[in-house]
Amino acid sequence: MLSILVCIKQVPDTQKAVFDPRTGVIDRSGTENIMNPDDLHALEMALSLKDEYGASVTAITMGPPQAADVLNEAHALGVDRCVLVSDQRFAGSDSLVTSKVLSRAIVKLGAYDIIVTGREAIDGNTAHVGFQLSEFLQIPLLAQIHKFKINKDSAIIERLYGHEYQKIQVRLPVLIVVGKHANRVRIPRLADIKTCTDKKIIVMTMNDIGGTEEEYGAAGSPTVVIETEIFSHKRGKEILSGDMNEIIDILVHRLKKHNILRY
Amino acid sequence: MSGKQVSIENYRDVWIFTEIQDHERVLEGALELLSKGREIADTLGVKLYAVVFALEAEQYLPVVERYGPDVILYCSDRGLKHYDSQIFPDIYTRLINEYRPSIILFPSTEAGTDLAPRLAQRFGTGLTSHCTGLSIMDSDVYGKGLLVMKRPAYSGNAIATVICPRRRPQMATVQQGVFDKKEIHGRKTEIVRLPFNFDIDQLSVVSLEAPKRWDKPKVPLEQASVVIAGGRGLGSKRNFDTLFELAEILGGEVGATRVPVFNRWCGEERMIGQTGKTIRPQLYLGFGISGQIQHTASIVDSEIIVSINTSTAAPITELSDYVITEDAHAILCRLIERLKTEKRTV
Ligand SMILES: Cc1cc2nc3c(=O)[nH]c(=O)nc-3n(C[C@H](O)[C@H](O)[C@H](O)COP(=O)(O)OP(=O)(O)OC[C@H]3O[C@@H](n4cnc5c(N)ncnc54)[C@H](O)[C@@H]3O)c2cc1C
Ligand SMILES: Nc1ncnc2c1ncn2[C@@H]1O[C@H](COP(=O)(O)O)[C@@H](O)[C@H]1O
Numbered sequence: 001m002l003s004i005l006v007c008i009k010q011v012p013d014t015q016k017a018v019f020d021p022r023t024g025v026i027d028r029s030g031t032e033n034i035m036n037p038d039d040l041h042a043l044e045m046a047l048s049l050k051d052e053y054g055a056s057v058t059a060i061t062m063g064p065p066q067a068a069d070v071l072n073e074a075h076a077l078g079v080d081r082c083v084l085v086s087d088q089r090f091a092g093s094d095s096l097v098t099s100k101v102l103s104r105a106i107v108k109l110g111a112y113d114i115i116v117t118g119r120e121a122i123d124g125n126t127a128h129v130g131f132q133l134s135e136f137l138q139i140p141l142l143a144q145i146h147k148f149k150i151n152k153d154s155a156i157i158e159r160l161y162g163h164e165y166q167k168i169q170v171r172l173p174v175l176i177v178v179g180k181h182a183n184r185v186r187i188p189r190l191a192d193i194k195t196c197t198d199k200k201i202i203v204m205t206m207n208d209i210g211g212t213e214e215e216y217g218a219a220g221s222p223t224v225v226i227e228t229e230i231f232s233h234k235r236g237k238e239i240l241s242g243d244m245n246e247i248i249d250i251l252v253h254r255l256k257k258h259n260i261l262r263y
Numbered sequence: 264m265s266g267k268q269v270s271i272e273n274y275r276d277v278w279i280f281t282e283i284q285d286h287e288r289v290l291e292g293a294l295e296l297l298s299k300g301r302e303i304a305d306t307l308g309v310k311l312y313a314v315v316f317a318l319e320a321e322q323y324l325p326v327v328e329r330y331g332p333d334v335i336l337y338c339s340d341r342g343l344k345h346y347d348s349q350i351f352p353d354i355y356t357r358l359i360n361e362y363r364p365s366i367i368l369f370p371s372t373e374a375g376t377d378l379a380p381r382l383a384q385r386f387g388t389g390l391t392s393h394c395t396g397l398s399i400m401d402s403d404v405y406g407k408g409l410l411v412m413k414r415p416a417y418s419g420n421a422i423a424t425v426i427c428p429r430r431r432p433q434m435a436t437v438q439q440g441v442f443d444k445k446e447i448h449g450r451k452t453e454i455v456r457l458p459f460n461f462d463i464d465q466l467s468v469v470s471l472e473a474p475k476r477w478d479k480p481k482v483p484l485e486q487a488s489v490v491i492a493g494g495r496g497l498g499s500k501r502n503f504d505t506l507f508e509l510a511e512i513l514g515g516e517v518g519a520t521r522v523p524v525f526n527r528w529c530g531e532e533r534m535i536g537q538t539g540k541t542i543r544p545q546l547y548l549g550f551g552i553s554g555q556i557q558h559t560a561s562i563v564d565s566e567i568i569v570s571i572n573t574s575t576a577a578p579i580t581e582l583s584d585y586v587i588t589e590d591a592h593a594i595l596c597r598l599i600e601r602l603k604t605e606k607r608t609v
Contacts, residue, residue, distance in 0.1 A: 014418040095390070096383060122418050125537065126392045131380035140467050141348065143377075160531075170468045222389030224405070227424040228416060231556070233563045233582045239575075240587050247587055247594070248601050251569065254585055258567050260489065260546045261513075261602075 002055035002150070003112045004046045007102060007133070008039040008074060010067040011123040035070040038118025040185045042178045045148070046116050047078050047186065053150050056080045058109065062090060062101050071201050077186065083109065087205040092218030095124065099132035101216065104209040106137065113172045114155075119143065119179035130177040140170050143177040274365040274431035276312055277304040281327055281335075282374055283317040286344050289326050291486050292370035292439030297330035299397060299442040300368055306399045307408050310334055312364065316351060318344040324454060331447030336362075340459035346374035349468065350461050352381040358457070359386065364432050366410050368397070371436040379436050389427035390434045395441050395541075400426075410435065419537050419560035438541040438561070440485035480516045480532055484540040489515025489548075490565070492535060493591070494558075495522040496551015496572060502592040503528040506550065509595060512602050518542065520558045536561045551591035554579025571595075 010033050018030035046057045059074035061067050062085040071082035085105045093101065106112065115137070120127035134141035147158035150172075157168045157176075206216065214220060240250045255261040277300045282290040297313055304311040313332040315323055320339035327335055336358065342350055355378065359367075367382070369375035371393050383390035396413030405428040412435045416423040427433040484490060491510045497503045506517045518535045519528070535542055536558040547565035552558065554570070554577055562568065563582060570583040571591045580586045587594055 012417075014420060095380075096387070099384065123416075125416070125418065126380075126390075127376060128380040128383070128390060128392065131377060132384040135381050135384035142468070144373075168468055222383075222387065222427050222430040223391060224426050224428060225423050226426055228421050229424075230421050231415070231419065231560065233559065235568060235582045236584045237580055238585050240585055244589065244593065244597055247589065248597050251585065251587065251598065252601060252605070254569075255546065255567075258545070260567065 002049065002053055002114065003110075004049060004055045004057045004114045004116065005106060005109070005112050006039070006042050006046045006057060006059050006074070006079070007115070007117040007129065008043065008059050008061050008070050009036045009118070009121050010034070010061065010063050010070045011036045011121055014122045033066070033069065035073055036118055036121045036123075038120060038122075038179055039070075041180055041182050042116040042118045043074055043077055043079065044183045044185045045145075045176065045178045046114070048183065049114065049148065049150070050078070055113075058083060060085065060102065060105060060109075062086070062093075062098060062105070064091075068201055082201045083204060084201050085204045085209070087216075089206050089213050089216050092221065093216060094221035094223045095126045095128035096132060096222060097216055097220045099129050099136055100211075100220075101209065102129070103133055103136035104211065105204050106133075108204065108209055113174075115139070115173070115175040117175065117177055119177050130175060134175045137173075137175070139173050139175055141175045141177060142168065142170065143179075145176055145178065145182055148176065269363065269431075271365075271429070271431045274363045276310045276362070276364045276366075277307070278312045278314055278362075278364040278367040278432075279332070280367065280369040280375060280378065281313040281315045281323075282346070282370055282372060283315065283320075283323055284372075286318055289315075289323050290370055290372065290439070291444070291483065292372065292437070294326075294330050294444040295439065295442040296368045296370060296437060297327070297332060298445045299437075300366075301331045301445075301447065303366065303397065303399060303410070304333070307365075309365070312336055312362075314355075314358070316343045316354065328452045329446045329448075330444065331450050332452055333450070334453045334455060336455050336457055338457040338459050342459060342461060342463055346377070347466075348377050348381070349466055351378050352385070353461060354457075354459075355382055356385050359432065365408075367432045367434050369434070369436045371438045375436050379434055382432075383434055386430070386432065388430035388432060388434060389425075390436070391425045391427070392436045393537075394435045394437045395422070397435060397437070397442075402426075402428075409433070415537065415560055419556040439483075440541045440543045440564075482516055484516055484518050484533065484535065484542050487516035487518075487542065488544050489513045489546045490518045490535070490542050490544045490562075491515050491548045491550070492518035492520070492552060492562075493523055493528075493550045494520040494552035496553075496591045497523070497528075497595075498551070498592065500526070500528040502595075505592065505595050505599070509548075509599050509602075512599065513546075515544070515546070520552055520555075549579055549583075550595055552579055553577045554582065 012031040018027040058081040059079045060083040117130040144159045149156045281293045284290040310333040315337040320337045391412040401407045410433040524534045541561040543564040549570045569585045570579040571587045
């Protein structure tokens with residue numbers, strides 16, 4: 001049977017986020033946490049492959065203990081196995097170290113055919129992790145997919161890439177990066193939601209994945225964030241009023257003033 | 264990891280991934296980065312390298328030269344016609360080990376955002392994505408001549424400042440349209456041709472066929488001097504289509520928020536914002552757009568912003584030079600009518 005791994009992340013809901021106006025840092029206690037939106041599409045990709053070809057689907061997340069929430073959610077959607085990679089020593093990891101941790105955990109979990117990640121996480125918006133995982137694991141990565149078929153030990157993929165649509169053949173194992181356009185996310189059944197918190201979650205720490213403390217967390221991360229500030233862009237806001245014709249008159253006049261209309 | 268452990272002092276120069284777009288032109292964003300890279304290299308007193316991989320790469324070199332690199336490293340081969348996520352990273356890895364650049368800048372294109380994280384992994388170094396500001400700083404704590412990278416964070420609600428103090432190369436991807444391109448005359452450029460040595464047979468991804476896209480702007484949005492953008496407030500594809508008429512008259516391009524793109528009123532290449540393009544036109548006209556930060560963070564460098572929205576409370580009004588509180592489609596039709604008669608009478 002196919003083995004599919006899906007990387008999911010718990011993120012603050014940046015659309016409703018509360019910020020400290022002085023430092024620009026997100027107030028985590030006042031902001032709700034959700035499953036990263038792209039990762040719902042990643043899960044959907046895995047689950048629809050399971051529906052079509054039969055597969056065992058594992059959801060894996062790296063994060064603090066409360067990140068188990070997104071694993072429970074994944075369970076409700078139909079995932080077979082959940083893995084929480086969690087350790088104090090991972091705190092402050094940048095995208096490179098996150099990829100390192102995930103890749104090592106994945107190797108420990110055994111053989112797999114397909115790994116699915118979201119395109120980007122809405123808190124960092126780096127879109128690095130998929131690419132860096134594929135480098136750590138030395139497997140091909142494909143993004144911008146809208147069709148994915150499996151044929152024996154290969155995948156046939158259709159995607160929009162750069163200036164063109166492509167049809168591609170690639171041997172498994174493969175990593176696919178999934179964004180919002182790939183599919184429509186399913187709704188879990190109520191019965192599943194009720195029972196999902198009873199499911200067992202496998203927890204892995206640094207001791208399980210190996211490596212040393214200096215390789216992980218802020219200490220192992222090459223990037224350092226030295227400042228964060230809140231963003232504001234106010235302008236003149238001249239209100240053009242009158243009836244439609246008057247408004248158009250003023251607008252055309254202003255555009256001429258700015259040398260945009262030259263006749 | 265294939266990056267050798269070399270002390271960071273041995274890394275010196277500034278490199279630009281000089282991307283060739285649609286195998287027919289040097290990407291505008293790459294020229295912008297060459298200009299920014301020139302500034303950074305001069306501040307640091309090091310050399311600026313343009314790295315060009317393409318089919319028949321020679322044809323692009325005169326254009327690249329005008330943006331002032333000290334050295335052009337180029338490689339020309341059929342295997343380089345399109346960006347390839349197996350070939351490009353391998354050749355770059357070899358070159359970086361050989362030349363040891365301290366800074367590498369990539370446009371935030373599909374190719375740039377594929378190549379950069381792969382190289383960052385191979386060299387165990389940091390990467391800052393979608394930067395909107397780059398400068399150099401000296402710090403007592405972190406060291407001298409560091410690249411300071413500013414980028415939007417939390418879906419554009421904040422700006423984070425990031426450095427990569429202990430590892431090299433320092434790497435950033437940069438949104439197109441963020442920096443100005445500037446030609447430089449009378450600089451001597453050394454041109455180095457590299458051999459293409461990649462075994463095509465070892466490719467694990469095989470391409471089967473390639474049909475075409477359905478809706479493609481004539482000019483990339485980043486380069487348009489007038490952008491007529493539409494949002495949900497236009498209400499329908501039919502109304503949205505009227506934007507093209509105005510674009511025609513003003514010599515501009517049509518852009519969109521995420522809503523029309525999702526509704527298939529237009530193609531994805533027209534999306535402006537955090538997940539789309541960053542634009543810097545002379546004129547931005549926003550029809551029926553509320554102005555969520557994910558959209559507006561990428562329009563703020565427009566010279567003039569005009570918004571047409573039935574609600575006076577829409578956030579876009581705050582960053583507009585001119586605000587029109589009317590139905591978007593009605594204003595659109597009137598404006599077209601008006602400009603047509605004006606043109607006729609001149
Ligand atoms: C991670 C993430 C990334 C995103 N990236 C992007 C991105 O790159 N680009 C992007 O655009 N969005 C992006 N979004 C979505 C963004 O948050 C907004 O949802 C989107 O920009 C809103 O588009 P809109 O202004 O067209 O629609 P709405 O927010 O629904 O606004 C419609 C506006 O039209 C006005 N209106 C209604 N009727 C009329 C009328 N008859 N005449 C005039 N005005 C009218 C309304 O008052 C309203 O202000 C992203 C979101 C997330 C979470
Ligand atoms: N801590 C994490 N745990 C599991 N998956 C992650 C984590 N961080 C990132 N990912 C995956 O990588 C994708 C891209 O994230 P990013 O590179 O942070 O924008 C996400 O959509 C997830 O699929």
